[in-house]
Amino acid sequence: MAAMPVGNAANGAKVFVQCKTCHVTTPGVNRIGPTLHAIVGRHSGSIPNYSYSAANKKSGVTWTEANLFTYLEAPRKFIPGTKMTFVGLKDPQQRADVIAYLKTQ
Ligand code: HEC
Structure with a gap:
């Protein structure tokens, strides 16, 4: 896996x-996704009032920056069977940037 570039939260x-x-x-606000x-730093499948797929729940993933970086490239490759249908972000810089943004949230 390529190293994660430095992320920019504004981008x-x-x-x-x-x-x-x-x-x-x-x-506390869930939409199609949690x-x-x-x-x-959160554990996968840990929002109590959200109905996760079994695949997500059983994945045992902690959403570290490194795991998010891999997941967001191809979510269904990282967690086969996930109901997150989003195709992924191919651009490593975009992944690093969105993770930098999420850290502020
Ligand atoms: C088409 C709808 C959709 C889009 C777009 C989408 N997601 Fe998701 N996402 C989901 C669903 C549905 C789940 C729940 C997956 C499951 O239970 O298998 C999810 C789960 C996740 C999780 C795991 C959450 C947890 O509590 O385990 C993360 C992290 C995540 N999405 C990040 C993102 C990011 C970042 C983006 C944008 C780059 C994105 N998603 C775009 C629908 C989407």
């Missing part, structure tokens, strides 16, 4: 527009 806010169809970062409030 990441723009990348996050692509996630907004399904996610917000407001605590809230991404404080996602960095």
Whole structure:
């Protein structure tokens, strides 16, 4: 895996527009996907009032920056069977930027 570039949170806010169809970062607010409030460092499948896929729940992943970086390139490769249908972000810089943004949320 390539090293993660240094992320820029302001640019990441723009990348996050692509996630907004399904996610917000407001605590407790789930859309198609679970809230991404404080996602960095959170355990996968840990939002109590969100109905996760079994694949996500059983994955046992902690959403470290490194795991998010790999996941967001190809979510269904990192967690086969996830119901996150988002195709992924091919650009490593965009992934680093959106992670930098999520750290502020
Ligand atoms: C088409 C809707 C959709 C889009 C767009 C989308 N997601 Fe998701 N996401 C989901 C769904 C649905 C889940 C729940 C997955 C499951 O239970 O298998 C999820 C789960 C996640 C998780 C795991 C959360 C947890 O609590 O385990 C992360 C992290 C995540 N998404 C980040 C992102 C980011 C960052 C983006 C934008 C780059 C994005 N998603 C775009 C639908 C989407």
